[in-house]
Amino acid sequence: MTIQWFPGHMVETENLLKKAISKVDVVLEILDARLPRASANPFVNKICKEKFRLKVLNKSDLADPEQTKAWLHYFETQKKTPAISICGSQKSQVNGALNYCMDKVNRNRARKLKVMVVGIPNTGKSTILNTLAGKKIAKTGDVPAITRHQQRTSLQNNIDIYDTPGILWPVIEPEERAYILAASGAISDTAIDYNDIAFFAASLLIKRYPELLMQRYSFLKTIPEDALTLIEEIGAARGCLKKGGIINYQKASEALIRELRAGKIGRISFETPEDIDHETEKN
Ligand SMILES: Nc1nc2c(ncn2[C@@H]2O[C@H](COP(=O)(O)OP(=O)(O)OP(=O)(O)O)[C@@H](O)[C@H]2O)c(=O)[nH]1
Ligand SMILES: [Mg+2]
Structure with a gap:
């Protein structure tokens, strides 16, 4: 069994990300802490090679804490991309993720810093944007594909943050990955x-x-x-x-x-x- 659920706005978002990524300073890749590998979109890997990227294992309040610890250790040994675990509604944790990035990028303070939030559907991208902004700017909801368009918000400290629609890929394989994604709520319940x-x-x-x-x-x-x-x-x-x-x-x-x-x-x-x-x- 393979799953195909790749609505039109995901194709549009891929095109948008391909163009926008060169102008971005930091990428927050929002993963689901319960499935840090299955929720990593290979497309994000491909387009973010030259960018500072932080893997954010969100929804850690739902994940097995022992396994989240093991995943963070795993990513540390990979040394490719730093990783952090958070709960998207916790201001201190979300700010901690952003501050981690601020410490790592060389910043010209006269210029706005552009932070892009990317990931598969339903991982909490818009929730994180709202938490950073301190108010409800983006619509959120516990079904995939709530966000349909990119949305920019200006934060204090001369930072612009961009929320983007969740994207999957045209054919999800192997079968186990499709099931993991579906069980987490990242794929529409109509697709499986x-x-x-x-x-x-x-x-x-x-x-x-x-x-x-x-x-x-x-x-x-x-x-x-x-x-x-x-x-x-x-x-x-x-x-x-x-x-x-x-x-x-x-x-x-x-x-x-x-x-x-x-x-x-x-x-x-x-x-x-x-x-x-x-x-x-x-x-
Ligand atoms: N338990 C828990 N729920 C969360 C967390 N972050 C977000 N959620 C919930 O997860 C659901 C999806 O959140 P959204 O912010 O809409 O997710 P999204 O990544 O923007 O989704 P799309 O726009 O569809 O790509 C909502 O019901 C949120 O309340 C978290 O850290 N823990
Ligand atoms: Mg959203």
């Missing part, structure tokens, strides 16, 4: 089958976070042996039933994904740096 996303998420939770599952779903007597069993148990307990008491898999899947995305099951990371090591070993 909900049951498939829930199956993927349920398998991941059983394998990596069984204790959190048992805490959240106190009706579970034992750790479910597979994804289907978990979804069925959730469906039965939450009343996601069709006529005759048959499990409504769509509704049960939606319940699981909704709670996972909202952080109700706990702080969960969808991938770890070890996954990369294992892939490297296999190749």
Whole structure:
């Protein structure tokens, strides 16, 4: 299975970024802390080679803190791009990310410094802009592709910050990456089958976070042996039933994904740096 969800405004944004990037001083690449690798758009890598770029692992309040630590260590060992983890609504943390960049770039204070915020959809780019501005300038929302046009805001200290629409790429492969992105909410729910996303998420939770599952779903007597069993148990307990008491898999899947995305099951990371090591070993 491959996912194709590349609406027209993403093509326009790619073209805009290609042109605008040469005039920018700093790039804040906003990643999702729960999926720092899957949420990194290869296009950003390509166009930002010559720019000072900070990888910002946002939504760290939703991610497994141990894994976020491991990811920051991983990026440090890569030495290509500095990385920092933040929660996008926390002013001190967002300012910390901007100040980190200010310390690294040679700045002519007479000229406005241009900071561009880029990344895939729904990683919190506009939230970060609003936090920096101290007021709601950009529209935000928990579905992908809220921002459709670039938006500039002037901050104090002679800084201009540019929010941009989230961009994906034409064909998302491999399958696991598409599932990770979908489970996080970066891909439109219309582009991929909900049951498939829930199956993927349920398998991941059983394998990596069984204790959190048992805490959240106190009706579970034992750790479910597979994804289907978990979804069925959730469906039965939450009343996601069709006529005759048959499990409504769509509704049960939606319940699981909704709670996972909202952080109700706990702080969960969808991938770890070890996954990369294992892939490297296999190749
Ligand atoms: N828990 C949590 N939620 C966040 C954080 N940052 C943003 N959000 C939420 O994530 C959702 C997406 O935020 P946006 O700022 O609209 O994301 P975006 O990257 O601008 O999305 P597009 O414009 O669609 O590309 C919103 O519901 C935000 O409230 C964070 O650090 N933690
Ligand atoms: Mg936005």
